[in-house]
Amino acid sequence: MASLDTFGAKSQLSVGDAGYEIFRIDRVPGHERLPYSLKILLENLLRTEDGANITADHIRALGAWDPAAEPSVEIQFTPARVLMQDFTGVPCVVDLATMREAVRDLGGDESKVNPLAPAELVIDHSVIADVFGRSDALARNVDLEYQRNRERYQFLRWGQTAFDEFKVVPPGTGIVHQVNIEYLARTVMERNGQAYPDTVVGTDSHTTMVNGLGVLGWGVGGIEAEAAMLGQPVSMLIPRVVGFKLHGELPAGATATDLVLMITEMLRQHGVVGKIVEFYGPGVGAVPLANRATIGNMSPEYGSTAAMFPIDAETTRYLRLTGRPEAQIALVEAYARTQGLWHDPDADPQFSERLELDLSTVEPSLAGPKRPQDRVPLRRAKDCFRTALADYVGVGASDGVEGHADEASAESFPASDPPATGESGGGDPADKPHALVSAAAGSDGRPSRPVRVDLEGTEFELDHGAVVIAAITSCTNTSNPQVMLGAALLARNAVERGLHRKPWVKTTLAPGSKVVTGYYQRSGLMPYLEKLGFHTVGYGCTTCIGNSGPLQDEISAAINEHDLTAVSVLSGNRNFEGRINPDVKMNYLASPPLVVAYAIAGTMDIDLDSEPLGVGSDGQPVYLRDIWPSAKEIDEVIGSSIAREMFSADYADVFAGDAQWRNLPTPTGNTFAWSAESTYVRKPPYFEGMARTPAPVADVTGARVLAKLGDSVTTDHISPAGAIKADSPAGRYLAAHGVERRDFNSYGSRRGNHEIMIRGTFANIRLRNQLVPGVEGGFTVDHRTGEQTTIYDASMAYQADGVPLVILAGKEYGSGSSRDWAAKGTKLLGVRVVVAESYERIHRSNLIGMGVLPLQYPAGETAESLGLTGAETFSVTGVTALNDGDTPRTVRVTTDTDVSFDAVVRIDTPGEADYYRHGGILQYVLRKMLDA
Structure with missing residues (x-):
């Protein structure tokens, strides 16, 4: 759409032999004092001014921005492109495919449903580190990835051929955010004769990585991303x-x-x-x-x-x-x-x-044991670990304060390297080898429960604090040669001094792109990482998103049978409870060099400043300071091992993929042929019974509480992620559909199947629902019977009887990744209203995008201060004011126990109000398409 160009900003820019239409920021009064990011938004409004959604008044308001004011002016931001990873991207494509059918059923042309902005999807979230510590780990994991995800990948290949402006980067290429900064990001877009800033919204919250390249972008829910692909601007306050x-x-x-x-x-x-x-x-x-x-x-x-x-x-x-x-x-x-x-x-x-x-x-620092903002200086890591351990280990008859034997004397290494154990199976802890409890030794004032383990002929002790996962993973660090080569140099120095990783540590390396492998090989450092067990397990997100794969059976059995508090150390950005591995309770974020160091130490109960990592081949203790590479050495290796042609070669034909990708059979046609047998991709119910005109918004009456939650409940607690347990509702669904347990795969890989996802919503093993005190996991109480049951089963029972549901929550509700299924699952579980003390931005927006009403307690009030137990029956009145075109500031919440309060309505913009009136953002977009 051509801009109205009220400010006469349209101009020409010549660069070499090329000319481009641009919209000059300096035509707007006040532009010179704006921060960089707001200048980009200003250009965006100038270029998309249409007199309706984007007006001259919006542009003037941005030019006259008052930095001291609280945000109050709504603008419509039109991103230049959309970026997706496969976990969140598959549901986006599923919804687009479903929208095509809905448009057809309501009398429209289904072929018109296409991304209107360039949309790129990188398949990077599906590889699991099943096989590790061996030279064929990458090949084996890729084979398993294709076996598990064949249906999904065929569906994405269909999408790449069926939709215009949609491209897929195949598996085994790299992590989406690293591929973005190394190849996809333009910094300045060139399209249809125009030049303008590259801006992006992505279905992963870490889309912000591209901010380092001068590109304004952030993570949104999959729902918002779909709307952006279909030409809908993102509504936001300046x-x-x-x-x-x-x-x-x-x-x-x-x-x-x-x-x-x-x-x-x-x-x-x-x-x-x-x-x-x-x-x-x-x-x-x-x-x-x-x-x-x-x-x-x-x-x-x-x-x-x-x-x-x-x-x-x-x-x-x-x-x-x-x-x-x-x-x-x-x-x-x-x-x-x-x-x-x-x-x-x-x-x-x-x-x-x-x-x-x-x-x-x-x-030097770490962060943990369960939140990325909880920084721990390395010099205090041991003390902080011991303090935190008390929250995980109850000191009693079976958990004394005895110490455990010194790590160096407790293990019994063979003359050669400790076993680089390979493929690990799943299975119930009861099916795994039994480990004997060893007598405690020493006394150092911390809880201890030493367990003797025999792993492939090597005996050692495991205790609280054992590092069982050391993972160089995640886009945060794998894009950074300083820390990646720093880890490799530290590995070289450690190997040359005769150090080994501990045999109970699962060591994995997941580079962000093949370029990393290239400079590891070019520098000659790869063999040293592999000597310590850091073989490449895949090019993609692994440990940071829960794709760490199972631990060795013997290690898992020892942890579960004796309730050990095990630790992971990873170079990631997320370490929330229950996210990394079901056997691991404490998780620490660290730089890649420190990941290597803790793999050698094998425990968090060590002061790396004053205690040795181990004993070298000369019989002398080796300290971290002895093997830490200097900045000068790292820079020299970077200069000699990284070159432009490496990037050009690796990205020369990036969308083509390997032979496995190219040989996948690809469905054809404007609409997708859904398979009734598929357990990966199913047609969702969002548009069932949808009319061309939305029904009026209604108040909520007779609602019951599905879950009452505390502070800092993240989307990782809400959204299905990680492994699918056999005895969970999702596991029972898969078993009923003939899927063997070994083929369950992860929730993330099955995001295109709403039946799996709603069964995994609020099912995190660390979720604490206050309706069932002392119980962790996806459980609740059916208030009508008083019986404990799963959240999914309770939801289905309530919905069958037409009972609307409510979630009560504390502060920072929904912090974490921008997970569309945290909102989609909430909606499909029958939740009509969430009442929280405060919200994370993306999740609040996503709830509205699914037609769920986010409310906030009055300032200073909480569920506890109001006397709410979660057993009440709720009514919410005043919502119908939305039918008059206005958004009420508050609505009245009442209960059958005479508790009442005015809840703040967290529909923050007129655009969000439109989405809620239509029952969700997708319904709004679809109706607008039909009207056009």
């Missing part, structure tokens, strides 16, 4: 922008991971939810692009919408290194300079708030 000034240099021993953990801690304490963080000042130019990407990646962990770095010489250097065409690089620089988007180190834009960090104060 945000507050937090200026973050960096200066100084990182000290020796500190990594980008340590830097981002400190930033996460600072910004969590400051409070940046719903705000954009923008880095500025003279120190920005000295921050390498890889570090910028690392900082941007962790934006969801500190809660901001985005974490922006401006375009500068470091940006164009990285674009050149990663093989972008010279014409594209020239366009980026010319456009950025013309539009005032090129970084000026002396500029001092207006910001809503300001923070500052001296990089020299950063120190």
Whole structure:
């Protein structure tokens, strides 16, 4: 659609022999004082001004932005493209396929349902680290991935051929966010004769990684992403922008991971939810692009919408290194300079708030044991672990305060390397080999439960705090050569000193792209990582999203039979409870070099500053400081092992895929032929019975509470993720459909089947529903019978009787990944209303996108202060005011126990109100398409 161009902003930009239409930001009064991110939004409004959704008043309001004001002006942001990974992307394509049928059934042309903005999907979330510690681990895991996901992959191949403007990056290529910064991101878009900033919304909250490349983007729910693909702008309030000034240099021993953990801690304490963080000042130019990407990646962990770095010489250097065409690089620089988007180190834009960090104060750190914002300085890691351990281990008759034998003397290594154990099976703990409880030894004041284990002829002791997973994983770090090569150099130094990993540690390496493998091989460092068991297990998200794969049977049995509190150490961005592995209770985020160090140590109960990692081949103790590589050495290896042609070669034909991908049979046709036998891809019920005109919004009466939850309940607690247990509702569904347990796969891989997903919603093994005190997992009480049952079974019983449902929650409800199924599953479980103390931005928006009403307790009130137990029957009145075109500020909540209060309606924008009136964002979009 052509812009009305009220401000006369339309202009021409010549770059070399090419010319482009642009919309000049400097035509709007006030532009010069705006932060970088708001300048990008200003250009977006100028280019899409239509007089209805985007008006001249919106543009003036952004030009006159008051940094001190609370957000109040709604604007419509039209992203340049949409980015998806396969876990969240499959349901998007499923919904688009279903929309085609709904449009056809309501008399429209189904072939018109296509992405209107470029949409790219990277298959990276389906590989599981089943096989590890051996040279064929990658090949074996890829084969298993194709076996498990054949139906999904065929469906995605159909989507790539059926939909215009939709491309798929096949499995085994890399992690979506690293592929994005290395190849997909344009920084400046060139399309239909126009040049404009590359902006993106993605179905993964870590889409913000691309902020490091000067690209404004953030994670949205799959529901919003589908609407964006179909041309719907993202409704948002002009945000507050937090200026973050960096200066100084990182000290020796500190990594980008340590830097981002400190930033996460600072910004969590400051409070940046719903705000954009923008880095500025003279120190920005000295921050390498890889570090910028690392900082941007962790934006969801500190809660901001985005974490922006401006375009500068470091940006164009990285674009050149990663093989972008010279014409594209020239366009980026010319456009950025013309539009005032090129970084000026002396500029001092207006910001809503300001923070500052001296990089020299950063120190080696971890974060854990269950939240990424809980930073722990490495020098205090042992003490903090022991303090946290008390929350996981009840000290009683079976958990004394005796110590355990010294790690070096407790294990009995063979003369050769400890066994690089390979494929691990699943199965019930009862089916696994029995481990004998060893007598405790020593006394060091912490709970201890030593267990003797025999693993392939090697005997050792496991105790609380044993590191059983050490994983170099996740887009946060695997894009960063400094930390990846730092880990490899540390591995080399450790091997040369005669150190080994402990035999109970599952070690995995999941590079973010094949380029990482290339520079590992080119530098000659790969053999050292493999010597410590860090063989490549796949190119994709693994441990960080719960695809860590099973532990060895003997290790799992010892942990489960004796209730050991085991630990994982991973170079990821997420360490929420129940996310990493069902056998592991404590999870710590760390830099890749520290992951290697803890694999060697084998325990969290160690002070890496003062205690040795182990004994070297010369019989002398080896400390972490003895093998830590210097920054100079890392830089030298980077300079000699990374080159532009590596990126050009690896991405030359990125959409073609390997032989397995190319040989998959591909369905054809405008609509998808759903299989009644499929347990992976099924037609969802969102449009069943839908009319062309929405029914009036109704109040809620006679509602019962499905779950009463505390603070910091994340989308990882709500959304189905990880392994599917045999005795769960989802497991029983699969068994009833003839699926063998070994083929259950993960919830993430089955996101295209709503029957599986609703059975896994609120089923996290660490969920604590206060309706069933003392019980963890997806359980509740059916208030009509007083009996404990699963949340799914209770939901089905309530829905069969026409009883609407309510969720009660505490602070920060829905923090975590931008998971569409946390909202979709909530809706399909029959939940009409959520009442919480506060919400995470994306999840609140997603609830509205599914037609669920988010309410908030009055300021200062909680479920406890109001005397709510969750056993009440609820009514919500005043919702019908939405039918008059207005959004009520509050609605009245009453119960059968005479508790009543005015709940704040968290429908924050007129656009969200439209979605709610239509029953959801997809229904709104579909009706608009039919009207057009």
